[in-house]
Structures are given as structure tokens and as C-alpha cells.
Amino acid sequence: MALVALASAKGSPGVTTAGLVLGALWPRPVLLAECDPAGSDVAIRMTAPGGQPLNSDRGLISLAAAGRKGLGDDVILAHSQQLDGGLDVMIGVRSAEQIGGMGGLWAPLGISFNQMHSADVLADCGRIGPASPQLPVVQAARLVVMVCTATGSSVAHLRERLASLVHHVDAQLGVIVVADPKRRDGVKQVWSVLDAMSMPIQHRWHLAYDPVGAAFFDGRGHGRLDRTPLIRSATDIAAEMAAVAARPTQRDFDMAQAAFPQSESGYGPATDEWRDGR
Template sequence: MALVAMASAKGSPGVTTAALVMGALWPRQVLLTECDPAGSDVAIRMTAPGGQPLNSDRGLVSLAAAGRKGLGDEVIMAHSQQLDGGLDVMLGVRSPEQVGGMGGLWAPLGITFNQMQSADVIADCGRIGASSPQLPVVQAARLVVLVCTATGSSVAHLRERLATLVHHVDARLAVMVVADPKQRDGVKQVWSVLDQMSVRIEHRWHLAYDPVGAAFFDGRGHGRLDRTALIRTASDIAAEMSSVLAMPSRHEFDMAQAAFPNEREGRR
């Protein structure tokens, strides 16, 4: 199992909605964690089974106290809860003021998320930068997905963040553009900008901007979710993203090549 960190360079391009959708469509057991220091959105948007409110005191804040004695699958899941629909979530801080109580938990938490035996982990890291407190979670991830829109300002911030983040993160990098399905030229322009950068972006995805579909992940949806453009595009992305996590990490690949340098040549 492994960790994927989803984040934005600036603003609100839909990271939380994208993370919720990926979690809902994930082909394996998965835990969605809110690592955004700006505060939890899921507790406001979603409900527990039966429409009951989520327990906002159970999540990263309660884990911060228990985690000082050690982390592991059982501890992580003991401070998680289930959404109506079955997705396991760990709620984030209620407000930015609670981030200070996390102390030095971010680094061991990221490592534990990436090494969980019972589930993959999707971390909603919100807006990320070189000085962000949740950066250790991003650094521990096997895949880092930056979410943006097809607007000029969003792409400009994306370029700046990638140029900085590449010096702090040793993981596969991906970009997810949230844009109207008809806005293909705008998405192609984003890819063109990325092609001109020296940063290696291994995966690129276009997630449909779809207010009707997104409403289901904000507690306001009606009708058939599976017929929305959001779900149609997200299904393929979730499948591909989960397969990326199943690949050996770069470190594992390099170690294998060092141990068996001629094996690949012998198979040709």
C-alpha cells in the first residue's frame, strides 16, 4: 500500500472534491486523510452513515495525542471514521490554530501513511509550499498530484510551485487539471506549458469541472451520480492513479537495478 498526496499551488481549484472523488472510486481499500492546515472541509460537507454528523473531534487532532506513543495501522484507523457511502476518512484540524498541536507529528505520520498495510492513503494537503507544515506528508508520498485549473493565473502558480517543489520532493509528480470537458484547448495549453519546463511530470489528467457532479460531494447532489461528467472522467483517473501506486518506488527500482544490473539486458 502507498500514499498519494494531492495539493494545489494557490487558491481553491477543487483539491478536496478531487480527493473525495478519487477515494470514492478507488479500486482497493483506501483512507482519505485531510492534511490541509487551513481546516477540515469534509466534516462540513459530508455525513456519517445514516446521515448522522461526523465527529469533528476524531481525526488528526485526537491522533496527535495518541500518536506520541507510536503510530501504526490500528492507531490510524482508530482515529478515522466512515462517511455515508463507506469511504474511510481521517478528519483534519477544525481551524488553523490547531495546527500547532500537531508538533512534530507530520513527518512520522507521512511515513506511516506510506507504509500502511491495510489501505492506500489519499492525503488532501490543500495549498502547499516549501514552508508548509504538512510538507513532510507530501515528501513521504509515492505520488504527488498538483491540482490546478486551466486559467492563466492558476497555471502560473503551478509552474512556480513545481519549480520549487522538485527540490523538496523525491516522488513521481502528476498534474490534474480541473476544467470543463469542452475546454480541451485550454487543457492542451497547460500541457504545453509543462512541456517547456525542466521538471519531469510523469502523469497528466483532465478531471471534468462539473458542478452537478461536485454537488454530491458537498451534500447537495440529486439524480444519478454515475451519469455525471465528473464521475466519467474520474473513473479512469482513479484506476490509473491506483496502478501508479502499485508500481515499485524509484528507490526500490534503483536498488533492483544496482543488484541485478544485467538482468534487463538479458531479457531482451
């Protein structure tokens, strides 16, 4: 399975809402992990099955205390909980003051998220920069997706953050622009800005800005969620992101080559000659 990191350059362009809706539509088992040091939004906005409140003491901080001897699937899932609707989540810190309790867990946490056998992980990393404590989680991801709006200030901060981020991560990069479905011209302007930078942005998506649909992920929704522009746009994005995350990366190939180098005859372990012992 694989780790996908969602983050922003500045402000609140909708990273948590994007994580919730993408997690709800993900085509494989998935865990949404709140890795935003600013504090948890999910515990405030969402409920457990039956409308019960989520346990804010069970999540990232309890995992930090229990996981110092190892972070396998069982340990991670033991500190996760389920939302009403079925999405598994790991609740983040209640406030920024609790970050000190994380210690040096960020790096092993990112590696463990990316190596989970039972589920993909969508990590809501909030706002990131070169000195962000959660940066090791972003660095461990197979796919890093920056979320922005189509406003000039959001795009300017995105451009600045991407220019710095490419020096800190070795992963495929993507951008989600949250914009009114009718503002395709604004989305195209964002792509033009990125093209002018010659940035290695392999994946680009337009997520509909839809207050009616977003209200369902804030505990205020009414009506048919499946008919909202948010869900219609997010369905395709979730499928495409899951497919990207499932592909082996160049790093995977490099590791396989190191483990099974070609012989002097030029035959590697995948050739018929190697299999047949010839």
C-alpha cells in the same frame, strides 16, 4: 500500499472534491486523510452513515495525541471514521489554530501513511509551499499530484510551485487540470506550459469541471451521480493513479539492492544460481 498526495499551488481549485471523488472510485481499500492546515472541509460537507454528523474531534488532532508512541495501521484507523457511502476518512484540524497541536507528527505521519498494510492513503494536503507544515507528508508520498484549473493565474502559480517542489520531493509527479469537458484546448495549453518548462511531470489528467456532479460531494446532489461528467472522468483517473501508486519506485529498488547486494560473481538474490545454491 502507498501514499498519494493531492495539493494545490494557490486558492481552491477543487483538491478536496477531487480527493473525495477519487477515494470513492479507488479500486483498492483507501483512506482519505485531510492534511490541509487551513482546516477541515469534509466534516462540514459530508455526513456519516445514516446522515449523522461526523465527529470533528476524532481525526488528525486526536491521532496526534494518541500516536506519539507509534503510528501503526490500528492506531491510524482508530482515529478515522466512515462517510455515508463507505469511504474511510481522517478528519483534519477544525481551524488553522490547531496546527500547533500537531508538533513534530507530520514526518512520522507521512512515513506511516506510505507504509500502511491495509489501505492506500489519499492525502488532501491543500495549498503547499516550501515552508508548509504538511510538506513532510508530501515528501513521503510515492505519487504527488498537483490540482489546478485552466486559468492563466492558476497555471502561473502551478508552474512556480512545481519549479520549487522538484527540489523538495523524491516522487513521481502528476497534474490534474479541473476544466470544462469542452475546454480541451485550455487543457492542452496547460500541457504546453509544462512542456516548455521541461518539468518531470510523468502523469497528466483532465478532471471534468462539473458543478452538478461536485454537488454530491458537498451534500447537495440530486439525480444519478454515475452519469455525471465528473464521475465519468474520475473513474479512469482513479484507476490510473492507483496503478501508478502500486508500482515499485526506483527508491524501492535501491533499498532492495542495499539489502541484497550482488556477489562478486555477479549473481544477485533473484538469479537461479542463487536459488539453487550453485
